[in-house]
Amino acid sequence: MKKLMNDPEHYVNEMLEGIYLTHPDQLTFTGNDLRCLVTTKKTEGKVGIATGGGSGHLPLFLGYVGDGMLDGCCVGDVFQSPSADQMLEVTKRIDAGAGVLYIYGNYNGDIFNFDMAAEMADMEEGIRVEQVVAGEDVASPPAKDGEKNTRRGVAGIFFVYKCAGAAAALRKDLSEVKRIAEKAASNVRTMGVALTPCTVPRVGHPGFEIAEDEMELGMGIHGEPGIRRGKMESADQITEEMVTKILSDISYEPGDETAVLVNGLGATPLDEQYIVARKVHQILKEKNIRVHRCYVGEYVTSIEMAGLSISLLKLDEELKGYLDAPADTPFFKQKQIGE
Amino acid sequence: MKKLMNDPEHYVNEMLEGIYLTHPDQLTFTGNDLRCLVTTKKTEGKVGIATGGGSGHLPLFLGYVGDGMLDGCCVGDVFQSPSADQMLEVTKRIDAGAGVLYIYGNYNGDIFNFDMAAEMADMEEGIRVEQVVAGEDVASPPAKDGEKNTRRGVAGIFFVYKCAGAAAALRKDLSEVKRIAEKAASNVRTMGVALTPCTVPRVGHPGFEIAEDEMELGMGIHGEPGIRRGKMESADQITEEMVTKILSDISYEPGDETAVLVNGLGATPLDEQYIVARKVHQILKEKNIRVHRCYVGEYVTSIEMAGLSISLLKLDEELKGYLDAPADTPFFKQKQIGE
Numbered sequence: 061m062k063k064l065m066n067d068p069e070h071y072v073n074e075m076l077e078g079i080y081l082t083h084p085d086q087l088t089f090t091g092n093d094l095r096c097l098v099t100t101k102k103t104e105g106k107v108g109i110a111t112g113g114g115s116g117h118l119p120l121f122l123g124y125v126g127d128g129m130l131d132g133c134c135v136g137d138v139f140q141s142p143s144a145d146q147m148l149e150v151t152k153r154i155d156a157g158a159g160v161l162y163i164y165g166n167y168n169g170d171i172f173n174f175d176m177a178a179e180m181a182d183m184e185e186g187i188r189v190e191q192v193v194a195g196e197d198v199a200s201p202p203a204k205d206g207e208k209n210t211r212r213g214v215a216g217i218f219f220v221y222k223c224a225g226a227a228a229a230l231r232k233d234l235s236e237v238k239r240i241a242e243k244a245a246s247n248v249r250t251m252g253v254a255l256t257p258c259t260v261p262r263v264g265h266p267g268f269e270i271a272e273d274e275m276e277l278g279m280g281i282h283g284e285p286g287i288r289r290g291k292m293e294s295a296d297q298i299t300e301e302m303v304t305k306i307l308s309d310i311s312y313e314p315g316d317e318t319a320v321l322v323n324g325l326g327a328t329p330l331d332e333q334y335i336v337a338r339k340v341h342q343i344l345k346e347k348n349i350r351v352h353r354c355y356v357g358e359y360v361t362s363i364e365m366a367g368l369s370i371s372l373l374k375l376d377e378e379l380k381g382y383l384d385a386p387a388d389t390p391f392f393k394q395k396q397i398g399e
Numbered sequence: 400m401k402k403l404m405n406d407p408e409h410y411v412n413e414m415l416e417g418i419y420l421t422h423p424d425q426l427t428f429t430g431n432d433l434r435c436l437v438t439t440k441k442t443e444g445k446v447g448i449a450t451g452g453g454s455g456h457l458p459l460f461l462g463y464v465g466d467g468m469l470d471g472c473c474v475g476d477v478f479q480s481p482s483a484d485q486m487l488e489v490t491k492r493i494d495a496g497a498g499v500l501y502i503y504g505n506y507n508g509d510i511f512n513f514d515m516a517a518e519m520a521d522m523e524e525g526i527r528v529e530q531v532v533a534g535e536d537v538a539s540p541p542a543k544d545g546e547k548n549t550r551r552g553v554a555g556i557f558f559v560y561k562c563a564g565a566a567a568a569l570r571k572d573l574s575e576v577k578r579i580a581e582k583a584a585s586n587v588r589t590m591g592v593a594l595t596p597c598t599v600p601r602v603g604h605p606g607f608e609i610a611e612d613e614m615e616l617g618m619g620i621h622g623e624p625g626i627r628r629g630k631m632e633s634a635d636q637i638t639e640e641m642v643t644k645i646l647s648d649i650s651y652e653p654g655d656e657t658a659v660l661v662n663g664l665g666a667t668p669l670d671e672q673y674i675v676a677r678k679v680h681q682i683l684k685e686k687n688i689r690v691h692r693c694y695v696g697e698y699v700t701s702i703e704m705a706g707l708s709i710s711l712l713k714l715d716e717e718l719k720g721y722l723d724a725p726a727d728t729p730f731f732k733q734k735q736i737g738e
Contacts, residue, residue, distance in 0.1 A: 062594045062595070062611065062612070062614075062631060062705065063634075063671055064592075064594070064634045064637065064667060064671040064672075064674060064675055064706075064707065065633070065634050065670075065671060065674055066633045066634050066635050066674070071670065071674070072670075074634075074673075074674045074677055075670045075671075075673045075674050075677075076673075077673075077677040078672075078673030078674055078675070078676040078677035078680070078695070079673050081676065081677055081680040081690075081693070082673065082676050082680075082693045082695050115670070116668075116670065118668065118669035118670055118673075119669060253403075255401050255403070256401070272401065273401070275401075292401060294404070294405045295402075295403045295404050295405050295413075296405050298403065326666070326668050327665070327666035327703055327705070328403060328703070329455075329457065329665050329700060329702050329703050330457035330458060330697070330700070331404075331410065331414045331454070331455065331457055331702065332402055332403040332404060332414075333403075333417075334413075334414045334415075334416075334417030334418050334421065334457075335403060335404055335405070335410070335413045335414050335417055336403055336417070337417040337420065337421050338413055338414075338416040338417035338420055341417070341420040341421075351420075354420070354421045356417070356421050358669070358697075361668060361669070363668050363670065364666055364667070364668050364705070366401065366666070366703070367403075368403065388734065393732040393734070395727065395732070
């Protein structure tokens with residue numbers, strides 16, 4: 061294992077120290093716990109939005125705390141959920157009188173702890189909390205009729221943060237911010253491909269193996285099994301398979317609009333991400349699906365995994381408005397149109 | 400070689416196609432050559448700034464073309480210089496009546512071609528061109544008295560772009576923009592560490608080998624030999640050695656101010672970059688050197704090399720003003736202070 065780190069036990073906290081030292085104007089922590097991160101700005105009357113989950117996915121989650129997106133987040137150890145107490149701490153700090161929305165990925169540990177924190181916030185603090193669980197990985201099995209969403213949450217949560225954060229910034233109330241978050245979550249689909257494994261620092265060896273000439277389509281961001289493992293193919297073949305899988309899962313009509321996120325998982329260069337983005341644009345153009353915005357870069361990673369994911373957010377006028385709104389966080393800045 | 404690409408011959412042009420499809424409002428090309436990239440906005444009377452060099456370093460060079468930074472750039476194949484004709488094409492397009500400044504790294508191919516382009520621009524087009532060559536890698540030998548700079552240009556060129564771009568945006572004239580670029584270039588120092596090699600797509604195998612438990616301090620961004628190869632050490636030990644080397648090369652007094660860039664080389668996760676940033680902050684604080692701004696992320700890469708570099712820009716009030724100015728490019732956005 062070759063990592064620029066010190067004692068693996070200090071990996072997460074030293075990373076957080078670096079973040080606070082680098083972004084002192086935007087980010088701080090609460091409850092004397094480095095892992096309870098909040099914005100330095102609190103706006104009375106605004107719905108607070110919190111997220112959280114395991115470390116190892118930077119810029120998720122920390123990087124999206126800031127103007128127009130999130131108000132706070134908790135992180136656990138690498139690939140481990142934070143605790144309910146930590147989430148409660150963040151909830152108390154970011155509540156500005158309008159309640160708090162939790163947005164997080166569809167993982168059992170996170171669900172358990174966020175649920176408990178929501179209950180404690182209500183019972184002990186009188187803070188109204190609503191929750192939206194994002195799960196949009198088309199490589200994981202869809203829910204059966206009447207069941208809860210069974211899909212993994214992956215990079216598409218970026219779009220949920222963006223739309224919900226914009227709604228909260230416009231002082232929409234908690235139920236409306238929740239509705240927007242749910243709408244974004246239900247309109248996004250993601251599919252990934254992994255080329256290499258990644259190593260959790262405390263574990264010290266890769267979570268799985270993959271041959272030098274192989275890839276795994278649909279692998280999750282913690283190494284969860286994908287749809288198929290096979291020989292490496294060309295970028296265009298891989299992209300075609302991924303986009304086809306997404307489009308078979310959510311119906312687009314000619315003339316529909318979409319937002320695209322091509323997301324590097326950690327070790328894959330921007331060059332390759334743009335080669336894939338190019339093919340995504342071409343496929344969508346052939347189908348007469350208009351790309352309203354395209355984001356390319358590392359938005360949700362798996363430590364140093366090589367590979368990438370493609371997310372499509374199906375847009376209507378309402379979601380477009382929220383997607384286009386300005387944002388300013390340590391890792392995501394978008395200007396007002398025409399600014 | 401495991402890359403998300405198609406035919407290696409098309410690697411650069413397909414990457415460029417992806418960039419133009421993703422950033423249509425900000426970037427376009429000129430002369431029917433995808434590799435001659437220019438901003439979509441031309442401002443009459445502003446000094447044009449151009450850069451260029453080999454591909455494989457994204458977001459360098461393309462990513463810094465935009466408001467408050469650069470006006471155009473040319474790229475060659477991976478790690479290959481673009482041609483003088485391409486540079487001339489960009490020069491003609493971005494000249495807005497106030498002349499053009501070339502800022503590029505200290506590599507023979509680039510120097511040869513930029514020199515020739517400058518001469519052609521003057522002789523054939525009557526465009527006044529000035530040049531600033533950035534070379535700040537303290538791991539490469541310094542110039543002897545009276546000689547030209549012999550050091551490699553690496554990530555510190557970001558600061559040169561930022562300061563010169565801000566000066567040009569304020570309508571400073573060509574000689575003044577050149578003076579600011581030279582001042583930034585002479586105040587920046589960089590030192591890097593490589594953990595893995597990278598593979599040029601057309602070549603198909605790594606440019607060098609490095610054992611699983613080894614690192615190379617001071618390696619250049621094309622794999623140029625560093626100062627020493629040794630067993631992996633802790634992040635704090637490595638950071639200490641790198642910062643010490645930088646501070647032995649340029650004098651800082653207690654109370655001086657600096658800007659820091661911790662730059663990932665491609666495959667190194669943000670987590671590790673922040674762990675190193677934390678130690679840089681700590682070392683500078685001990686020496687009573689104030690960090691005015693700190694940037695962490697992938698600013699200048701070596702395809703998928705693992706490792707990072709640390710750059711320090713020594714600041715005075717003038718450089719601080721230019722560094723703090725707003726910028727808006729596909730890869731770098733900074734707001735006006737207080738905006």
